[in-house]
Amino acid sequence: MSIQTVKTDLVKNTTHKVVIPFYIYAALSFFVATILLFCSANSFTQHYFQPRTLAITHTMALGWGTMIILGASHQLVPVLIEARLHSTWLAFLSFILAGIGIPALLISFFAFHFGWVAVTGALLINGAVLLFLINMALSIWKSPNKNVHALFILTAAFWLLITTIIGLLLVCNFSHPFLPSASLHYLSLHAHIGILGWFLLLVMGVGSRLIPMFLISKFHNNKYLWSMYGLTNGALLAFILLFILQSVSIWYLMPVSFLFIALILFGRFCYLAFKQRIRKNVDExxxxxxxxxxxxxxxIIFLAILIGFVLRSGNQGYKEILAYGFSIFFGWITAIIFGMTFKTLPFIVWNKIYHDKGGLGKTPNPKDLFSAKVFKTMSLTYLAGFILFLVGILIINSILLQSATVLLVITSVLYNWNVMKMLLHKPLIT
Known part of the structure; x- marks a missing residue:
């Protein structure tokens, strides 16, 4: 596969008008999340269940991670199934509903008031996810070329809908209790369906396609992919069953072991794709x-530690829970979004500007649309900020936490600057 083929594959189906708004929304959400983190660093020295940590967590989960994945999926799924997106209007409507619903919900979390604004926000988000799921399902159904990668995305979208439905029920339960237990009891169920079913399953499905694609690798192994799919869904179903049965903590090691094996397989898959790559030079x-x-x-390490805490003392370590959540949303999810943003968005923008100008002169490469120096600086400030904040949580050091948030704010500014540089690019033909 040539570089030009990769470019064509990534941009040939869905209009940029559908995809780019999701990227912009996500970039701004990341900036908002880091500002909230900067203003709320001391909250991470306390219990995890409080307004500011809830607001930051959902800004990262919904505004940052979910919105950029929704946008990228509208571009990627047609590539995977070699067919067009079923409906651009459903995609637009999904963006509008989520774009309105997310801030309504986040404001309610920050104010810790779960009235009609919170319920309306949760309903709009559910509507956006339902439209996305329908759009993906119909796109895949109509295509003669169905594959395991598309199944990963479709299943992940289903789990996302389950996550948002549970979230809606919890929001309603805060102000008008109707569930058998308080909403706090169900938070781990809500969170892990989203983390494992939506984020992890989708990252595995998309990553196992994009990483070999961008490395221009010959490696492919359907057995690995089906095993990862089965183990991840099996881990999630086992967790849900154990939660419903209120099983003792040691049984939770079973889904954790399934998950650990799935991650090893995913790591092995990516390693073999790297080893068998045609492109020897790997970009930043x-x-x-x-x-x-x-x-x-x-x-996974923090999750195992948490289970160990419960087994030993019957109590949950709030520091470890905070570190666990932070390492998910500001760790691997953010890192993979950074990498994939500057691999996919340049092709989308390049196609938007230069697609109809072929043969008129020499055009810039997609990678020239953003600043490599800014990207490297962003990567360094991100890694430093992430590590310092994680250490700050574990040793309960406010100075370290506050210093780390400065680095993460700088990271979000640099990310937004590079994204806007691409989006505001003017045609250059020589």
Missing amino acids: QMKISLLSITMMAVP
């Missing part, structure tokens, strides 16, 4: 994407 974007794969082990 791919390096940070590959780094994000190793960072997936960090939350």
Whole structure:
């Protein structure tokens, strides 16, 4: 596969008008999340269940991670199934509903008031996810070329809908209790369906396609992919069953072991794709994407520690829970978004500007649309900020936490600057 083929594959189906708004929204959400983090660093020395940590977590989960994945999926799924997106209007409507619903919900979390604004926000988000799921399902159904990567994305979208439905029920339960237990009891169920079913399953499905594509690798192994799919869904179903049965903590080691094996297989898949690559030089974007794969082990380590805490003392370590959540949303999810943003968005923008100008002169490469120096600086401030903040949580050091948030704010500014540089690019033909 040539570089030009990769470019064509990534941009040939869905209009940029559908995809780019999601990227912009996500970039601004990341900036907002880091500002909230800067203003709320001391909250991470306290219990995890409080307004500011809830607001930051959902800004990262919905505004940052989910929105950029929704946008990228509208571009990627047609490539995977070699067919057009079923409906651009459903995609637009999904963006509008989520774009309105997310801030309504986040404001409610920050104010810790779960009235009609929170319920309306949650309903709009559910509507956006439902439209996305329908759009993906119909696109795949109509295509004669169905594959396991598309199944990963479709299944992940289903789990996302389950996550948002549970979230809606929890929001309603805060102000008008109707569930058997308080909303706090169900938070781990809500969170892990989203983390494992939506984020992890989708990252595995998309990563196992994009990483070999951008490395221009010959490696492919369907057995690995089906095993990863089965183990990840099996781990999630086992967790849900154990939660419903209120099983003792030691049984939770079973889904954790399934998950650990799935991650090993995913790491092995990516390693073999790297070893069998045709392109020997690996750019900075791919390096940070590959780094994000190793960072997936960090939350698993904290999860095992948490289970150990419960088994030993019957109590949960709030520091470890905060570190667990932070390592997921500011760790591997953010790292893989960084890498994939600057691998996919340049092609989308390049196609938007230069697609109809072929043969009129020499055009710039997609990688020239953003600043490599800014990307490298962003990567360094991100890694430093992430590590310092994680250490700050574990040793409960406010000075370290506040210093780390400065680095993460700088990271978000640099990310937004580079994204806007691409989007505001003017045609250059020589």
